[in-house]
Amino acid sequence: MPTSAPPPPSSPPPAHPPADGLLSAALRNLREIGHALSHPSHPPTPLLADATKRWRRLLPYVVVLGLAATFIPVTITVLNNQYALGGGIAGALAVAQAAPLLMLAHRPLQAWWIIFPAQILGAVVLLGQDGGQNTAWPWTPPGLVGYLFLLLALGLRERRQTLVGVWLATGAAGLVLFLVSSHRGADNSLLLVILSAVVLVIGATVRERGDAQRRLAEQETISEAERAQRTLLEERTRIARELHDVVAHHMSVITVQADSAPYRLEGLSDEAREEFGSIAASARESLGEMRRLLTVLRSEGTEGERAPQPGLDRVQQLVEATVRAGLPAELSLPAGLPDLPPLVDLSAYRIVQEALANVVRHAPGARTRVSVSSDGAHLTVLVVNDPPEHTGSSLAPRTPLETTGTGHGLVGMRERVRLTGGTLDTGPLPDGGFRVAARLPLPPASPPSDAASVSSAPPPNPEYS
Structure with a gap:
């Protein structure tokens, strides 16, 4: 019966470098x-x-x-x-x-x-x-x-x-x-040794403390810049998602109208039918690209972003919720506002929302006035708050939730106003209050056009709606 070969000798463990001796460490x-x-x-x-x-x-x-x-x-x-x-x-x-x-x-x-x-x-x-x-x-x-x-x-x-x-x-x-x-x-050799040790320790302590304070100040500056940049990017991403919702609606309308044109309009030539088909295909492709862009921009679990975007029609609800939170607020919103572009409508709502949030955080209890008006060429959004309310016999103002602001909310306001081509004016008032004024341009009014009825058109494909 053949015998099995003996196992190969195990290799010796790798040799570790010898530890430094006392003399070598001292020399080093x-x-x-x-x-x-x-x-x-x-x-x-x-x-x-x-x-x-x-x-x-x-x-x-x-x-x-x-x-x-x-x-x-x-x-x-x-x-x-x-x-x-x-x-x-x-x-x-x-x-x-x-x-x-x-x-x-x-x-x-x-x-x-x-x-x-x-x-x-x-x-x-x-x-x-x-x-x-x-x-x-x-x-x-x-x-x-x-x-x-x-x-x-x-x-x-x-x-x-x-x-x-x-x-x-x-x-x-x-x-x-x-x-x-x-x-x-x-x-006096020993005296100098003792005094020199004391002086060197004092000098080193002062230097290290100054270095630590300088590094801390630099880190705070970097962190503040990073927070501002992150807020800016988050706001731009949010605007991009909202733009998608606004533009996607119009692109869906274009797609439906281009697809239904051959059914609604009689006597179209083959070239016209091909042109409408090309328009529908281009709009459909643009919708697909915007959906892919939204997939990249949208964070996981943000199902609320799929809801319709708010506008000035919901400012009344926003002010009422603020009043229930303990902030006395008044709203002036005329009934005869012209039809607003979706971007202007959404931006106005977000500006009021952020301004009221800032009042709650930094001036709790301050009486606030929200005013929205239009002269036909511009939409003006004005949010003004008084100083924090004094309560109690000691006349001590309510403690704000945040004693110092970062200004990140104003960054989002400026981004939205810049996107619409408007202007934003913010700053404290002489009496201790604060003012936010946004002026958003409106497109010139277009004469009413006789739009073709689409009642005979086939129902829109939900893929594009």
């Missing part, structure tokens, strides 16, 4: 800190360069100029009187330690690369002086204070890795100098 971090110390994290733009006011933009230059003008003569005086240095050496050290403070406004890290070695050099020079054994060392008082201003500028501009590298370098330099000359009685 030191390389990152060294790179941060040699590469500024910001372009050489002045501090407060994006301020709106000119005096704020000039303020950093005034500060650094005052620091340099103060610390250079003070350092020379201190080195001469307290540390018994000659005038030439004292002047050179003072300029090397204080003049780079002029760079704090735009290049603080480069200034640190000049001031820090100058401070170490000054400590070495002072180490060989006989006088001043009981004075502060290795950092002179003016040098220490100027160095703290430098660290504050670094904290306001540089990233954390850079600040950690600066603090470690400062502490290491103080430790080395202390070990070289531990007999100095007034060593």
Whole structure:
């Protein structure tokens, strides 16, 4: 009986890269800190360069100029009187330690690369002086204070890795100098390490807080723009759906009339019959294209969009519903309005609807007047509301549902008015109310035409109705 072949040896599991050891991780971090110390994290733009006011933009230059003008003569005086240095050496050290403070406004890290070695050099020079054994060392008082201003500028501009590298370098330099000359009685190395840590933390905290506020403001601006754009697109989509309902009705009428023309009109030539057939086919094709467009625009579950579009004949119901919601509203709607185009009729209704909704949200209880009138050439829609109603003995206005408006409802109004070629005027009133006035053009009245009766025509195909 043949024996089965032994299973192939299982392949060894893939080898994982060895974890970093403590030494390799420390070396990697030191390389990152060294790179941060040699590469500024910001372009050489002045501090407060994006301020709106000119005096704020000039303020950093005034500060650094005052620091340099103060610390250079003070350092020379201190080195001469307290540390018994000659005038030439004292002047050179003072300029090397204080003049780079002029760079704090735009290049603080480069200034640190000049001031820090100058401070170490000054400590070495002072180490060989006989006088001043009981004075502060290795950092002179003016040098220490100027160095703290430098660290504050670094904290306001540089990233954390850079600040950690600066603090470690400062502490290491103080430790080395202390070990070289531990007999100095007034060593201030530890004091500088503590103060530098405090100043760097304060500067970094202020910088990070400013960055967070700036990012939040940018995000709010982007979000507001996105909301406005989304509202605009939604309103345009809604208008497109309503246009479909309006145009589809007329296209259906054209299709039915073109199909029924050979039955209603006698004595048509073959060319006329073909022309009517071509008209009906084109209208039918246009209806199909508009139905496909509506399928793309219509969201799922919006069965309400299939209902007939409202018009001014339903404004009375809209105002009554608003009154039942607690908003005192009056309607002025004359009975002799001319026949309105469907687009104008629908736009007028939507403008009144949105205006009343804004009053409910932002001015609850305000008396509102809705007026619709026509001079034959234009339809005027006017919605005016008073300030919010005062209730109670304290005369406190009712709390609005929304304290600040986004203006997105006005975006839809403007889109509709722009679509009809009209004008829209909105804005607050001197007494605290608000006014919405839309002026929509009407087509010129056409003389009545003797339309052919379609009673003998075959019933319309429901596909086109």
